[in-house]
Amino acid sequence: MRGLRMLAEIEAMAARHFLTVLGGFTCEDEAELPAGTRSVLLLGPAEPGYWAHLRAQPEWGGVDPVDRWSRRVIGRMACDLGAKALFPFGGAPYHPFYRWALRTGRVWDSPVKLLVQAEQGLMVSFRGALALKQRVEVPVAISPCEACARPCVSACPAGALDAAGYDVPACHAFLNQPVGADCMNLGCAVRRACPVSVGYARLAEHSAYHMGTFHK
Known part of the structure; x- marks a missing residue:
């Protein structure tokens, strides 16, 4: 139950910024992740509301507003949770978000090789991830591609x-x-x-x- 409560807490934190947990996976002592990481949660836009909210933020209008906003918001969430914030941008070496997404059981390799997510389909995008020291499991789903005319x-x-x-x-x-x-x-x-x-x-x-x- 502790993991479920923490997932609900993180979802509520994300929702205040019109973000959502798109999927996650548990892990143990993986070299490509910060030491002590036991869970990774992938965060992305939550519509309706995300785009209007983002355009009202102080970063909007400058260089790379979406990335700078993502660093501020997800970085603050990570600090509040005692976690580490990871991002799919910022220069090489890039974090393997594509591979991480496929581990979640909520994102799949579509017939055209773009990622497809349970609720957002091919419109899915990732703004960042939280590397947590706690074990937090996100429910898996069934790929929408299985019963699709493609x-x-x-x-x-x-x-x-x-x-x-x-x-x-x-x-x-x-x-x-x-x-x-x-x-x-x-x-x-x-x-x-x-x-x-x-x-x-x-x-x-x-x-x-x-x-x-x-x-x-």
Whole structure:
């Protein structure tokens, strides 16, 4: 019960910043993690509310506002919990968030190799992680891909992302054209095709912001 209470406490702390626990895993003495880590919880945006909240924060308008906000908020959470904050950005060597996500039982390798999460589908993104000294277990889920028609495989209008992999140059070339405006303004068509993503309240302007940073 102690672990469940702590998970509820962390979820409540995260919710105050419109973040949520997207998954987690337990561990013991792993070299790539801070000494004494027994659990890792992955944190990401919680919609509705995240994007509007983020744009009202003091970091907004400066350089790398999303990353700087993430460092401040998740760093403060880690301090309050006696944990360590880990981030998927900041330069090499990067923490293996993709691999960590697959360990959670709530995030999977989708048919197009992008990560797909139980509640957020292909719209999932990670703002950071908490490396805890306590053992905290997050309930696992069933992959939404198991009973899905997999529209993501054929959704890319540029033919740049499918089961065979991701052709990044072809994607950028498509986005350079007027026909790429839909993806630039609304977000990646493949991510939007996921039935779970359709039910997640991510704003188009949020997706457009990240498409803009991707396609500079």
